[in-house]
Each structure stands twice: as structure tokens, then as C-alpha cells.
Amino acid sequence: MMSFNPPSATTMPLPETTPAYSLRWRTRLYSIAGLALLLGVVMVVASAVGSTHIPIGTIWGVLLSRLPFVDIIPAWPAATETIIVDIRLPRVVLAGLVGAALAVAGATYQGLFRNPLADPYLIGVAQGAALGAVVGFLLPSSVAGLSLIPALAFFGGLLAVAVVYSIARVGKTLPVTTLILAGVALGAFLASITSYLMITSGDRLHGIISWLMGRFSLSNWGQVWVIVAPSVIGVVFIWLHARPLNVMQLDEEQAQQLGINVERVKLILLVAATLITAAAVSFVGTIGFVGIIIPHAVRLIWGPDHRFLLPLTTLAGANFLILADTAARTVLAPTEIPVGVITAFFGAPFFLYLLRQKKRAVF
């Protein structure tokens, strides 16, 4: 491997390019490919594990037989195919989408606020979504309360951030500190209403708590199709703004002097990150920890350049949440553990290990 030796400044002949820099690019590109490959493996394995164990080969067979122009004579019972296609696969795909969305939204908020403590729920989207969901749980079932929960959660989250945004806006600018403070304050206000409603919710409390901790037990393809569009659009918009996000790590004044339209970039990223967060939590609840820990773990391993950080975070988040959900439904089977419990229980020690390994500035 080539290593970069700082040349003495005076005798330095000008090299053609910077070897170490392009080397790092290559490593990061390989890592993206590796994580994408891993995602495929994790999805197949997660579909195999469960109350009925299904051999990996069967999973492949079922998946391939679903592709156009592929003719495989099924050598498996129809029930197995139903388990894979209608029960496990939508759950795995949904977990992957939600993990990717939460992780990349967390990385965006951390970058935007230049604050390592930021997570996707910092400026009120989770509290707004939770209140919306709780209202849905409390509606009499005659008005189809249960099926309204995801929509109420989604719009509750968006509405909360919209209110925070309009409070924090000063003229044409959006001071980040004001935004965070307004978000925390409004979040606390909404959370207090949610808590009150929970106390008075009676027999629906269990459902509410399980939504707040996050669960994939009710996943189906319909949910996947609803959240896939906003998630993909939001993630692509965020990826496109990786360079401005890098430059904004300097500070807003320097970013402007380097040609970045800071206020516009802030607005675009805020809208995109809020949208994918609200979409992610709408069906499965406010799963914690993914959005704060995955971006940090990726930053620790691959460095702070958002052009790699964002794609790597997306893939790592998907991998992590699929694995966490697989653990959630198998560890104490047939009882399911809320996935939020798993993300924190296994994610936190791993993150602490990474912190110990690299004793340098993380952010």
C-alpha cells in the first residue's frame, strides 16, 4: 500500500496529484460496494430466519422465480412462498427503508446543525408524529382510527416541524440555534400532551407504547409502497447536497464566501430530512438510536466527507435495522421485543467500542 509521507516543503517537486487522497476515495467506494453487497446478504438471511426456518436456497429460488423471464419449477410448498413473499420480505424491506431513512436524516441534521447530539427527532418531528399517532389510537374505531394512525403520525410530524420553522425564522434567515431551541421547546410541549392522553387512554395504552418504541410486526407491502417514494426522493435530494453540506461544516459565513447559498441549502435539507423521517416513523413508530448512532459510527470509520458519509450511512442504517428487527422477532420468539429496545441494547455497546478505538475528534 502506498503511504503518504509529508514531503519537506522546500525540496518538494510537484506531484501529479495527491496519492493518499485518491487512495482514500477508492477505499470509500469499495466500502459502499461492500455494504451494498452485505445488504443483499442480510436481506436474504433475515428472510430465512424465523419461527419456521427456511433454507437460503429456497429464498433464492422464490426470489428468482418472481423475476420476469425466469422459469423455475417451484420445489417448495406454497405456504413457504407465502411466508417469504407476504410476511417476511415486506418486513425486511420496510425495516431497510426505515433504517436508511432515519440514518441519513440523522446524518443530515448533524451536518446541518454542526452538532453531534442532533438526531432525526431533534426539532419536533417525533413528538408531532407521536401526538398524531396517539390521537389516532384514541379515536373511536367507528371512524377508522387505526387505519388513520400512519397518516396522522406523518402529518403530525410535518406540522410540528413547520411550526418550529416558522417560529425560528428571523426575516430571511434561519438561525440554527433558534431552530433547535424552538424544536426542543415545542417537542416538550407536544410530549406533555401525548403523556396526558396516554394516561387517559385506558386499554389502548399497550398499543401506544408499542408504537412509540417502534415495531415492524404489522408490516405489509402496502406500507412499503407508501413510504418508498418520499424516502427515495428525500434521500436523493440529500445526497445531491453532500458538497454544500461539507462546506457548511466550516461555518455559515465561510460557506457563503465559498459560493454556497446557505439559506436555500438549509431549507432544502430541512424539508428533505423531515419528510423522510416523518415517512419512516408513520407506520412503524419512533424507533430510537438509529438516527444518531449510525452516522457517528460511519464517521468514525470512514471520515467526515458527506459525499461518502451519506451513501455509507444509508446502507449501514438499512443493514443495521434489518438485523435489529430480525433479532427483535427471534430472540424471545414467539414474543416480539420492540425493535427500539434492540437498537439501543446492541447498538450502544458497539458504538462505545468504536469510541474507545479511535480516541480523536469525531465530529
Add this chain to the structure above:
Amino acid sequence: MLKLENVTLGYGKHTVLSGINLEVAPGELLGIIGPNGSGKSTLIKGICHLLTLKSGRVLIDGRDAAGMGRSELACLVAVVPQIAALPESFTGFEIVLMGRTPHLGLLRYESRSDFDIAWQAMEITKTQPFAERRVGELSSGERQRLTIARALTQEPKLILLDEPTSHLDINYQIETLDLVKGLCQEQNLATVAALHDLNLAAQYCDRLIMLNRGGIHAEGSPKEVITAQHIKAVYGAEVCVYPHPFNALPATLIIPGDGRSPSFKKGDCQPFLLSSNS
């Protein structure tokens, strides 16, 4: 290269500077001096449009800066701030490469030529040894040179420096301003530097503007601007101004206000100069 026509600047209803006219030619280093709060930084912010003008025009290369987009402006004007807040976990090369931002679109990654421009800027500023170091490990003098390398990477025609030496030790002050002066002359850059150290201003600037009470108090060569009278009038401080023994540029010496040197008479500096030369 840079022309200010009747510029008025301020924050909200409060006006800081009014009726400022000035011009800077390519290859010229203009120094802005004046006491704290006289509007040095405000003027720099006005020129690079971080602060919207209350009235007047800023012309860069003959074009009104108000009509330019952010990235168009950043292709012409680079700014070196007082202390650049740099994210600690980025490497030196990554920071310098950010100077290419205004030249690249949303979808374009840096090409080989962008790497080469950044690398060359690091050679000129002697920052190549920091290319792979994390910014958090560098001293403030080293960071300042990285910021100058980043400014060069923008390939600007005008460089603005906002008190670039105020947090540096004397060796780094000299090093930084030697570098700025050299760049200004070799690359024919128009350069505007806000400085608070009168001796540095006198030694390095071709022309000086002394700000006071919202306007220009004095303008001209260092010899014309840095005089005991002007300093007394603007800063309210008693000083001695001598010709520098090496190049006869004005050198300012402070006089302690509490009369710590009883044998010394204020306003009578000549004997001291002679004795120090003999």
C-alpha cells in the same frame, strides 16, 4: 479591479460606515486600519456581500456585485477570516479543496485539474505537509495558511483578509503577511487587508485607509497616513512615529500612559531614535 462608490453600510437601523469611496488595482495591497468598532470588518463584509449595502455600489472587475450570484461572486472574491473555524476531523487537503466549490456544480465531482489547483495552492503556501493531517492537530498559524491556500484555490481576482494576523505570534504574523504580499505581487491579485497592527500595516501595505467615526479619516501611502497626529486624532493614543531604520517606513512606538519613564518627555522622541542608532 475593486471600486466602491459612495457605499453606506450598517446593521438594522444603525449605520456603521457611510459615503465610502475607494479603488484597488490588481497587484495592489490596500490596508484598512482604524480603532475597534470603526468598521474595518464591516467594510470587508460589505465588499463580499455578506452584508447588504444600504446604498452605493461595489464594482468588481467593472460589474456590480449586487447583481452576482453567490458562486459567481466566490469565483472572483476570496475571503480569509480572522480565525477560520475549521471542522477538526477534516484533513488539510479536504479543507483546501473546498475552495473549488464555486467552480463546481451540484452534480460535478472534483476533476484532476481541481486537485492540481488545490495541490499547487498548498505548495505556494507551504501547507503540503498538512495535506493528510487532521485540522484539529494544527496550530492557528498553520490553519491560517491553510485558509489562505483555500482562498487561492478559488482562483480569485480579489482577496479580502479580515485581521488575518490578530491571533498569531510575531513569527506567524510575518510569515502570513510575507505570503500575502508575495501572492498579491506575483499573481497580480487585488488585496484588501483589515489590520489592527499599525507596524504591520506600514510595512506591508502599498496604500492605507484609516477609518474613524463612520468614514475615512486619512488615505494615502503609509507615510502619509501613519503619523502621530492621525493616531492621536483617531485612536486617542499618544505614540511616537519613527522612520524604520531599514526602510524608512513609519514605525509606531507606544508610550505608557502612566509615566513609567520619568526621564522621557512626551512628544520629544528624536533623542531616543539617535541613541538607539548609535
